[in-house]
Amino acid sequence: MIKTEHLCKSYGDLTVLKDISTEIQKGEIISIIGPSGTGKSTFLRCLNLLEKPSGGSIYIDNNNLLEKTTDVPKMRQKMGMVFQSFNLYAHLSVLANLTIGPVKLLGQSKTDPNRKALELLKLVGLAEKANNFPDELSGGQKQRVAIARCLAMEPEVILFDEPTSALDPTMVSEVLAVIRRLAKGGMTMLVVTHEMEFARNISTRVFYMDEGIIYEEGTPEQIFENPQKEKTQAFINRVRSFHYHINSPNYDLYAMNAEIEGFCEKHLLSKRVCGNVLLLVEETLLLQADFTNISLSLAYSEKTGHLEFLFSAAGVPVNPLEEGVQDDDIGLRLIQSRCESSQYQYENGKNILLFKVKGE
Ligand code: ADP
Ligand code: MG
Numbered sequence: 001m002i003k004t005e006h007l008c009k010s011y012g013d014l015t016v017l018k019d020i021s022t023e024i025q026k027g028e029i030i031s032i033i034g035p036s037g038t039g040k041s042t043f044l045r046c047l048n049l050l051e052k053p054s055g056g057s058i059y060i061d062n063n064n065l066l067e068k069t070t071d072v073p074k075m076r077q078k079m080g081m082v083f084q085s086f087n088l089y090a091h092l093s094v095l096a097n098l099t100i101g102p103v104k105l106l107g108q109s110k111t112d113p114n115r116k117a118l119e120l121l122k123l124v125g126l127a128e129k130a131n132n133f134p135d136e137l138s139g140g141q142k143q144r145v146a147i148a149r150c151l152a153m154e155p156e157v158i159l160f161d162e163p164t165s166a167l168d169p170t171m172v173s174e175v176l177a178v179i180r181r182l183a184k185g186g187m188t189m190l191v192v193t194h195e196m197e198f199a200r201n202i203s204t205r206v207f208y209m210d211e212g213i214i215y216e217e218g219t220p221e222q223i224f225e226n227p228q229k230e231k232t233q234a235f236i237n238r239v240r241s242f243h244y245h246i247n248s249p250n251y252d253l254y255a256m257n258a259e260i261e262g263f264c265e266k267h268l269l270s271k272r273v274c275g276n277v278l279l280l281v282e283e284t285l286l287l288q289a290d291f292t293n294i295s296l297s298l299a300y301s302e303k304t305g306h307l308e309f310l311f312s313a314a315g316v317p318v319n320p321l322e323e324g325v326q327d328d329d330i331g332l333r334l335i336q337s338r339c340e341s342s343q344y345q346y347e348n349g350k351n352i353l354l355f356k357v358k359g360e
Contacts, residue, residue: 001026001188002047002157007056008212009042016042018212020056024190026156029183031199031220032192034209035235040192043209044159047190048079061156077105080155084162086142088134094121094145095130098152106153113152120148124178140171144178151182158182160191169265197268200224208232237301246285246294253282260298267300269307270360276338277309277357283331284311284353287320293350307357309339317346321353 002024009017016039024030032040045051047058049065049072058065060075088097098117102108121127124144126137134142143163150158160179164172176198183189183202193199199206199220206223208216208231216223216232227233242263244256257278264274281296288294293314300307313320321332321342335342339355346352 001061003059004047005057005059007043007046007058008054009039009046009051010054015212017046017053020214022207022214022217024157024188026188027186028188028204029202030190030205030207031203032190032207032209033194033196033199033223033235034207034215038209039212040209041161044081044161044190044192048076048081048159050081073105077153078156080150080153080158082143082146082150082158082160082163084165086134086139086146086166088142088146088149090134093131093133094126094137097134097145098149101149101153117148117152120151121145123151123181124148125174138171139167140174143167143171143175147175147178147182157188157190160189160193162192162194164193164195169262172265173268195268196224208235210235241300242298244296246291246296249291251291256281256296263298263300269300273307273357273359277307280309280335280338280355280357281311283335284320286331288313290315305359307359309355309357311353311355312350314350318351319344319353320351 003022005021007017007020008015020043032043034040042051046053049058053066060078063070063075065072065075089100092100095114095117098120099110099113102113102116103110118127118130121130124147126141126144126148129137129141129145134145137145147158147163163179164175167175172195176195179189179191180198180202191199191202201220203220205217206220207214208223208227210231216227216229218227222228223232224236227236242260244259246256260278260281261274264277277298285294290313295312297310298307299310321335321344335355338358340358341356343354344352
């Protein structure tokens with residue numbers, strides 16, 4: 001359905017895409033991952049000619065997009081695009097945002113697009129908001145409208161460029177759920193995303209982009225479980241981490257907890273795992289006498305799916321999990337119930353505890 005041959009793109013001296021040759025079949029769901037600045041957006045923008053490629057060719061249904069005789073607007077209509085920043089028309093109602101394209105560009109009469117627009121709004125859960133304006137919606141709702149607007153043009157492929165990156169963490173899942181639904185319906189999609197769990201669950205293939213090329217591609221299992229090349233391995237196995245520092249017993253527990261929850265949401269950790277880590281943190285802090293220099297770190301490995309909690313407190317050597325604690329100590333039992341394992345060591349004047357947080 002889409003084929004590129006030696007596609008390249010430079011901005012002045014900067015070569016962003018070196019040589020991209022790939023083929024995408026109808027119904028495929030391709031996740032594109034990789035460090036920022038590696039040309040993921042540029043690739044999508046070249047595909048629907050928002051950027052003019054510097055060389056190579058792009059075929060959509062065997063039509064060469066870069067040939068002069070090709071009807072570019074018609075080809076472009078086959079490809080919808082959803083952006084990080086929604087790009088809705090602020091002065092138009094939700095419904096009018098959906099109908100303006102079909103009426104102006106596809107030449108449809110008003111009644112038909114209105115009916116279809118309502119159906120699409122229903123599909124994304126927003127029929128109720130048809131007469132609202134974009135600034136009356138949350139970020140997640142705006143993005144769902146943007147997806148419905150894209151569908152109104154009846155695309156054959158949808159290109160998503162980090163559709164959840166601009167959203168509050170609490171709104172990511174509603175947008176991902178809509179994309180998942182489209183995937184189930186057989187829509188061909190290319191999704192640039194940093195949501196690794198999502199990429200892993202939804203994709204038929206994953207492209208890892210780096211060095212101006214599709215550096216490695218494969219099934220989600222191949223890329224996430226067993227990447228072959230060095231840079232892919234480094235990217236996939238990198239540990240996502242969170243740090244928090246406390247230097248007084250009057251630390252702000254609520255602010256700290258909110259940051260931990262944000263971290264958990266960002267990595268799509270379940271409520272249960274998040275609850276476990278919050279409790280581990282709180283109970284471990286309750287066992288402390290010295291708050292002059294405490295640091296907390298959470299490290300989540302995309303690869304193993306494990307969350308580790310590293311606690312360090314400066315002071316005289318004392319293992320808070322053993323010393324002065326009786327068998328019936330509730331705090332200690334709570335800690336033990338929320339972690340799979342714990343290790344203690346004393347190093348450089350610090351008591352260090354490493355917990356493996358219990359998963360599902
Ligand atoms: P990604 O989406 O992977 O983060 P982009 O495709 O946005 O990467 O950008 C790749 C590189 O191209 C970056 O170094 C960026 O600064 C550069 N770039 C993107 N668009 C332009 C532009 N219009 N003019 C000049 N440089 C650009
Ligand atoms: Mg980008």
